[in-house]
Amino acid sequence: MTEATRRERLRAETEREIRQAARALLVESGRDAVTLRAIARKLGITAPALYRYYDSHDALLRQLCDDICADMATALHTDLAAETSGQVGCKVRAVCHAFRRWALVHPQEFALVFASPRDPLGADQFGSVFLQLAGPLIASNQTADHAEEEVPAVLHEDLVRFQQVLRDAVAEHGVTLADEVLNLGKIYHVVQSWVRLYGHVALEVFGRFPFAVSNPEPMFDSMLDQMLTDIGFEEDSAVR
Amino acid sequence: MTEATRRERLRAETEREIRQAARALLVESGRDAVTLRAIARKLGITAPALYRYYDSHDALLRQLCDDICADMATALHTDLAAETSGQVGCKVRAVCHAFRRWALVHPQEFALVFASPRDPLGADQFGSVFLQLAGPLIASNQTADHAEEEVPAVLHEDLVRFQQVLRDAVAEHGVTLADEVLNLGKIYHVVQSWVRLYGHVALEVFGRFPFAVSNPEPMFDSMLDQMLTDIGFEEDSAVR
DNA sequence: GTTTTTGGTGAACGGTGTTTACAAGAGTTC
DNA sequence: GAACTCTTGTAAACACCGTTCACCAAAAAC
Structure with missing residues (x-):
């Protein structure tokens, strides 16, 4: 069933972590704290890497x-x-x-x-x-x-x-x-x-x-x- | 009646302009656009000058x-x-x-x-x-x-x-x-x-x-x- | 005329979204 | 296995943000 490539699995996992981090920031500190750099920090990556998953900060908020x-x-x-x-x-x-x-x-x-x-x-x-x-x-x-x-x-x-x-x-x-x-x-x-x-x-x-x-x-x-x-x-x- | 000093009148006028500019930014571009630097630009002054009128960005938003x-x-x-x-x-x-x-x-x-x-x-x-x-x-x-x-x-x-x-x-x-x-x-x-x-x-x-x-x-x-x-x-x- | 208060400046710090050029690894093809 | 492409990350840079600080000129107070 899981025809997912190794790469696809990793990507899905990262995306899940992004959403999770964004959610935690929103809950803990409000809308203005949901920042690309803060999310990236939580994942241990850099902010521009998030653009491989979302077109913009706005798109991430919509998600x-x-x-x-x-x-x-x-x-x-x-x-x-x-x-x-x-x-x-x-x-x-x-x-x-x-x-x-x-x-x-x-x-x-x-x-x-x-x-x-x-x-x-x-x-x-x-x-x-x-x-x-x-x-x-x-x-x-x-x-x-x-x-x-x-x-x-x-x-x-x-x-x-x-x-x-x-x-x-x-x-x-x-x-x-x-x-x-x-x-x-x-x-x-x-x-x-x-x-x-x-x-x-x-x-x-x-x-x-x-x-x-x-x-x-x-x-x-x-x-x-x-x-x-x-x-x-x-x-x-x-x-x- | 108007016991206002010249300085007090100027200050009141500037404060009026600040509120007006903040309001215009809110209406035109939303809450996130109400920024100290944008307000200062509208008045032709610099952002730190606004701290002579309001303690913080937050205080200005409350006003x-x-x-x-x-x-x-x-x-x-x-x-x-x-x-x-x-x-x-x-x-x-x-x-x-x-x-x-x-x-x-x-x-x-x-x-x-x-x-x-x-x-x-x-x-x-x-x-x-x-x-x-x-x-x-x-x-x-x-x-x-x-x-x-x-x-x-x-x-x-x-x-x-x-x-x-x-x-x-x-x-x-x-x-x-x-x-x-x-x-x-x-x-x-x-x-x-x-x-x-x-x-x-x-x-x-x-x-x-x-x-x-x-x-x-x-x-x-x-x-x-x-x-x-x-x-x-x-x-x-x-x-x- | 001297002193103090006021309202401004410019530089700086650390934060933000976003773009760009680039590198390293995974996957694919021959 | 070598060569190639695609994916996913990085670092640097740009322009913007709130905020603090040292400084300065003009107005007011004395």
């Missing part, structure tokens, strides 16, 4: 973003798998808690991936991470029904496109969704939930609540309760 | 943050003053729209002030800007009543503290608030509204919606409708 997204995805999937109750609401709650926990433990990574003025194309891994997590959860929530009429007509076009993206994401897992499971009302609530989830987590990580919150977790829980109720999980959200 | 907060505050107050209808809901809507507009026009400033892993003390101008805007608006909303029982008990302590901060902020404008106008339920909704407002704006500025939103403004309006309904402004929120 770092993707690595972070991938690691975050595995962290969230792990926490989701640990939630063994069959109740969808509990699973959603578990993923949201996992996201908050990850962001608080990895503030530098969170800032880099979720709060940098975006690369023009913005084509990174975040979108697929979101879909892989949210897709199956939405798909398994057969019960809730949302009035499609509440959704403003101007949003229909965008939401229909997102609906199709979600459908494709779920289809890759071999599930086909009926229209009523994925109507526009529900899609809209998913987006609104993301706004609130992201809003709370970012405010907490960046310390931007308008007053000092001594213990933000209950506030997060309370927001989740409201969010799950709005999205149609109230039946099992009380149990936790 | 920049405060300037940004101040400018944002005047922008928001201006847009609020332009909303002449007496309806509180319309004023809240105007401020929220102003915040979104400001963030979209000033993405670099927004990122610097609202999405940087915080300085330990985080003692900057944002808090007072928030209070000066939100305080009077909340005070003038005498109608809505929120059940205090809905607020989780664990949050009471923090919310009571925020309540006092709000009361003090409004008191500086010569208004004293009755307890029923500023009960914990309303305070809680204010915080939740900030979560949603910030969440949407940050997601839009950073391009972090999980799919491409062709025209985010209607989505923002829709969120505002929901938000104003939740907070108790539904009666006049339909009119806009």
Whole structure:
């Protein structure tokens, strides 16, 4: 299976070390410390050697973003798998808690991936991470029904496109969704939930609540309760 | 009145130019371009001269943050003053729209002030800007009543503290608030509204919606409708 | 008129991204 | 095995960065 040349193996190993060093620098000392020369020092090589692996400092940072997204995805999937109750609401709650926990433990990574003025194309891994997590959860929530009429007509076009993206994401897992499971009302609530989830987590990580919150977790829980109720999980959200 | 020495006037003028140059660099080329040498070049002086005005590059960036907060505050107050209808809901809507507009026009400033892993003390101008805007608006909303029982008990302590901060902020404008106008339920909704407002704006500025939103403004309006309904402004929120 | 304070300079140190020319080793070809 | 190419590293250099230091001229204070 491993048709890798000796050279290819060495190259892959070096590349792994580069990413690892870059990540360590980001975590320990922030974005500005992720410097080509610092990475090279950690590997015991010189800075220009890194140009054999990445076109520029910027390209290396982009790679770092993707690595972070991938690691975050595995962290969230792990926490989701640990939630063994069959109740969808509990699973959603578990993923949201996992996201908050990850962001608080990895503030530098969170800032880099979720709060940098975006690369023009913005084509990174975040979108697929979101879909892989949210897709199956939405798909398994057969019960809730949302009035499609509440959704403003101007949003229909965008939401229909997102609906199709979600459908494709779920289809890759071999599930086909009926229209009523994925109507526009529900899609809209998913987006609104993301706004609130992201809003709370970012405010907490960046310390931007308008007053000092001594213990933000209950506030997060309370927001989740409201969010799950709005999205149609109230039946099992009380149990936790 | 102007007891300023000739030297003091010159110094103030130079300091003004420094801030102006720093701001221009931030806007034109991002945070990393705000460099002491670049600022000095714009002023036609040398970099070490800037140390006569600021202790370090970091201190200058902090000053920049405060300037940004101040400018944002005047922008928001201006847009609020332009909303002449007496309806509180319309004023809240105007401020929220102003915040979104400001963030979209000033993405670099927004990122610097609202999405940087915080300085330990985080003692900057944002808090007072928030209070000066939100305080009077909340005070003038005498109608809505929120059940205090809905607020989780664990949050009471923090919310009571925020309540006092709000009361003090409004008191500086010569208004004293009755307890029923500023009960914990309303305070809680204010915080939740900030979560949603910030969440949407940050997601839009950073391009972090999980799919491409062709025209985010209607989505923002829709969120505002929901938000104003939740907070108790539904009666006049339909009119806009 | 002398002294002190202020706001500037230029040189220097160690740090950064990036380019270039060059060398040594691995892999390939004859 | 010799010759050749490709890969991966180096060292030197360039221009930029924050910061410190010694110095200096002009303004202010006395």
